[in-house]
Amino acid sequence: MNTSCLSFTARSAFQRGAVALACVVVGISSHAAPTVSRLTPPSELFASGRAAPIIARFLPDQRFDLQATVRPDQADQSITAARFAIDGKALDLPVSMHTCTTGCLPKVPTNAAIASIRAVSVTTPGVHTFSVTATQADGQTVTATGNFEVVPLMHGGRKVKNIIVLLGDGMGAAQRTAARIVAGGYAQGKVITPLAMDTFPVTGMVKTASLNSVVTDSAPGMTSYVSGNKNNNNEEGVFPDDTVDPFDNPRIEYLSEYLHRTQGKALGLVTTADVFDATPAGNAVHTSNRGAGTGIVDQYLDDRGMTGLSVLMGGGRKWFVPATVAGSARGDRTDYAFSDTEAHTAQIVKRWGAAAGRLDKERDLLADFQAVGFQYAPDKTALDAVDPNKTEHLLGLFAHSNMNVALDKIDGRRSKLRGQSGRVVEDYGFPDQPLLEEMTAKALAVLARKKNGFMLMVEGASIDKQAHNMDTERWMLDTIEFDRSVSVAKEFAATHGDTLVIVTADHECSGAALIGGSRVSDARLQELVREGGSANIRDKVVGVYEQAGFPKYLIGTDGYPETTNIDNRLLVGYGANSDRFEDWRTNERPLQDSQQPFVKKEPLSAYPAGPMARDVDGRFQVTGQVPGDSAVHTATDIPLSAYGPGAWAFTGVMDNTDVFFKLAQAALRGAVVPEGFGLAPASAKTRAKP
Numbered sequence: 001m002n003t004s005c006l007s008f009t010a011r012s013a014f015q016r017g018a019v020a021l022a023c024v025v026v027g028i029s030s031h032a033a034p035t036v037s038r039l040t041p042p043s044e045l046f047a048s049g050r051a052a053p054i055i056a057r058f059l060p061d062q063r064f065d066l067q068a069t070v071r072p073d074q075a076d077q078s079i080t081a082a083r084f085a086i087d088g089k090a091l092d093l094p095v096s097m098h099t100c101t102t103g104c105l106p107k108v109p110t111n112a113a114i115a116s117i118r119a120v121s122v123t124t125p126g127v128h129t130f131s132v133t134a135t136q137a138d139g140q141t142v143t144a145t146g147n148f149e150v151v152p153l154m155h156g157g158r159k160v161k162n163i164i165v166l167l168g169d170g171m172g173a174a175q176r177t178a179a180r181i182v183a184g185g186y187a188q189g190k191v192i193t194p195l196a197m198d199t200f201p202v203t204g205m206v207k208t209a210s211l212n213s214v215v216t217d218s219a220p221g222m223t224s225y226v227s228g229n230k231n232n233n234n235e236e237g238v239f240p241d242d243t244v245d246p247f248d249n250p251r252i253e254y255l256s257e258y259l260h261r262t263q264g265k266a267l268g269l270v271t272t273a274d275v276f277d278a279t280p281a282g283n284a285v286h287t288s289n290r291g292a293g294t295g296i297v298d299q300y301l302d303d304r305g306m307t308g309l310s311v312l313m314g315g316g317r318k319w320f321v322p323a324t325v326a327g328s329a330r331g332d333r334t335d336y337a338f339s340d341t342e343a344h345t346a347q348i349v350k351r352w353g354a355a356a357g358r359l360d361k362e363r364d365l366l367a368d369f370q371a372v373g374f375q376y377a378p379d380k381t382a383l384d385a386v387d388p389n390k391t392e393h394l395l396g397l398f399a400h401s402n403m404n405v406a407l408d409k410i411d412g413r414r415s416k417l418r419g420q421s422g423r424v425v426e427d428y429g430f431p432d433q434p435l436l437e438e439m440t441a442k443a444l445a446v447l448a449r450k451k452n453g454f455m456l457m458v459e460g461a462s463i464d465k466q467a468h469n470m471d472t473e474r475w476m477l478d479t480i481e482f483d484r485s486v487s488v489a490k491e492f493a494a495t496h497g498d499t500l501v502i503v504t505a506d507h508e509c510s511g512a513a514l515i516g517g518s519r520v521s522d523a524r525l526q527e528l529v530r531e532g533g534s535a536n537i538r539d540k541v542v543g544v545y546e547q548a549g550f551p552k553y554l555i556g557t558d559g560y561p562e563t564t565n566i567d568n569r570l571l572v573g574y575g576a577n578s579d580r581f582e583d584w585r586t587n588e589r590p591l592q593d594s595q596q597p598f599v600k601k602e603p604l605s606a607y608p609a610g611p612m613a614r615d616v617d618g619r620f621q622v623t624g625q626v627p628g629d630s631a632v633h634t635a636t637d638i639p640l641s642a643y644g645p646g647a648w649a650f651t652g653v654m655d656n657t658d659v660f661f662k663l664a665q666a667a668l669r670g671a672v673v674p675e676g677f678g679l680a681p682a683s684a685k686t687r688a689k690p
Helices: 013-025 173-184 218-227 255-263 293-302 343-352 365-371 380-385 406-417 424-428 436-447 462-468 472-495 522-531 656-668
Strands: 035-040 064-071 079-086 096-099 113-120 126-136 141-150 162-168 202-207 266-274 309-315 374-377 393-397 454-460 499-504 512-518 570-574 638-643 653-655
Touching: 035 126, 035 141, 064 079, 064 126, 079 096, 079 113, 096 343, 113 126, 113 343, 162 218, 162 472, 162 656, 173 472, 173 512, 173 570, 173 638, 202 656, 218 255, 218 656, 255 266, 255 454, 255 656, 266 436, 266 462, 293 309, 293 365, 309 436, 309 454, 365 374, 365 393, 374 380, 380 436, 393 436, 406 424, 406 472, 436 454, 436 472, 454 472, 462 472, 472 499, 499 656, 653 656
Parallel strands: 162 454, 162 499, 202 653, 266 309, 266 454, 309 393, 374 393
Antiparallel strands: 035 064, 064 113, 079 126, 096 113, 126 141, 202 638, 499 638, 512 570
16 A cells, blocks of 8 residues: 555544545555655645745746655665646646656665656736646656745836845944944944945845755855755755756756846856855856856856856866866766656756756866856956956956955055065965955946946855854955945946845854953954963953944045054954864964865965964953854844835845845836835824924
8 A cells, every 4th residue: 555545544534535535546446556646846735735934936037947756665666757727727837757767865775767857937916826646667656745925926117227236245233243342343332334234224134044054055045145045055056856866857947047037137146265166156057056056057057048148257277177187176976967768857958048067077167157258357456457348248267266355455455565475465375365345346337337227245254254263353354345336236226227136145143142242452462362361351351231332443545444452452252163273462473274276285284274273372261052163044034225216125023035025026017015114104184293
């Protein structure tokens, strides 16, 4: 008998009825039956029998894949056919069948089959059911049903032409507040100079859970905003499946793809990370493995006809040069190639219009970008020389992998002005890197000429990376660098009234907490560090409540603190940290970055390997709450601020997937002011009396 029927008596009345119906449908008597172990899109109706909550939601005509994993009831049986239906109507679209004799996860039987229909879309708003009916070789059938929603769009005002999404990776409320204290300063409890993001008129809070965890990583943290759907951790623009191929998962159409297909909009991606990283890739690339760098960067170029990619800037040069070049990270194991003889992947090419790809670790991707018209900037000097009036497509790669952080870039520039060594940036071999605000300004200058408008994503990546490292001053300055990019975007939107800007994060990182301020001068702090121990570095330094006062950082003409080693400095603790040593002073060098190709060679090999290898002399060890040598992401809600037409939609507490539909509403049907907002001033009769 079907295992569903075996557990019949242990189920609720609703579930018993559903199981009884399923047993009738498959014609079960005393024999076993095939089963559907996975149905995609994800659905509570399939998973638990409950019709709510609705997990998968789409725009009218947004494309997505249908898929089911079907397991025969016996080892000598096979699945011979499958058909899909929506709202009871069979789909007249090609169904591909992949048998699991090869290419499936170990937990899946080798005689199981994965049935897929690629690039389905539904235009009618509302909740819809979808089903798969699979047939076994002996004639038995099984049917499984799920549901999804097509979200209606309202008639609005003027359509938004341009969308700018500024994402501070790992930036929670504490990171924003710390940047405000350092860059803006306080006087008698009032902020002297607010952050640019603080001047946005609307702010809400965002719930950040991924499809498979309350704690998201950056991949689904980004893709939720630009696909309207939850992804598993480590996955980008796809639903989970049962194959091992990281590029064949069921796809969801990104906002960039949708807007390029329907409106001809361009896409720009700017980051301080390696461009293959989760946040930029989570706007344009479909993969279940955020680490598959060769295939990710190849898809940027090969699928630009789907995304409208026109600007790509950040680090990551190691993926663009052939494998034989020193420092290259290209390899066949991280590449993709869709077989034209295997329908499971061939339909991705045919139905989605995706490039077939090939295993080409010796590809000169840098040359290929330039061959199709991308102007290439390898450093700030070259970027400054780019004439946006003569540039349609721009590629900037300013480091082998992740770019250096703002603290080290600023130190390099100031050292150069003093005729000194640039220290960290010279150790990395890239002393002429642009700041994020400079990349943002150039990207906007290029994209502004796109007649159909654009979508631009700008990421401050190392707010997260340095919070993982619990390197306080480095993430503080990266948050300031990010906010200066917010200012650039706001200025653009102020002169382009058809531009909507949101500034948010994918998640919070490290559980950062602004615990107070130092009670001593920096000179005295150094003395206490030499004396060492918690009795000196903690008990004699940490000032809480009124003892914290108002830390006063002097801001230089370049917009960044003259020094972060000030008297009575801001002190930060962590609630999601690993073990570390702490002395409260700015670390001269960052931790080793394992993504850098030359990290194990001098001079980078001399950098601290982890948080237990720095600040050791002070002998003040802080015990962490998590294992390993890195702080981790948290499940904490994060703030989102909005500016421009459509901004008033981003109020209250929202799911991260809600953001997608609010952005799409503004771009497709025009900005809508939620009820109760944007009302005319009260009449004289109802106005409150003084």
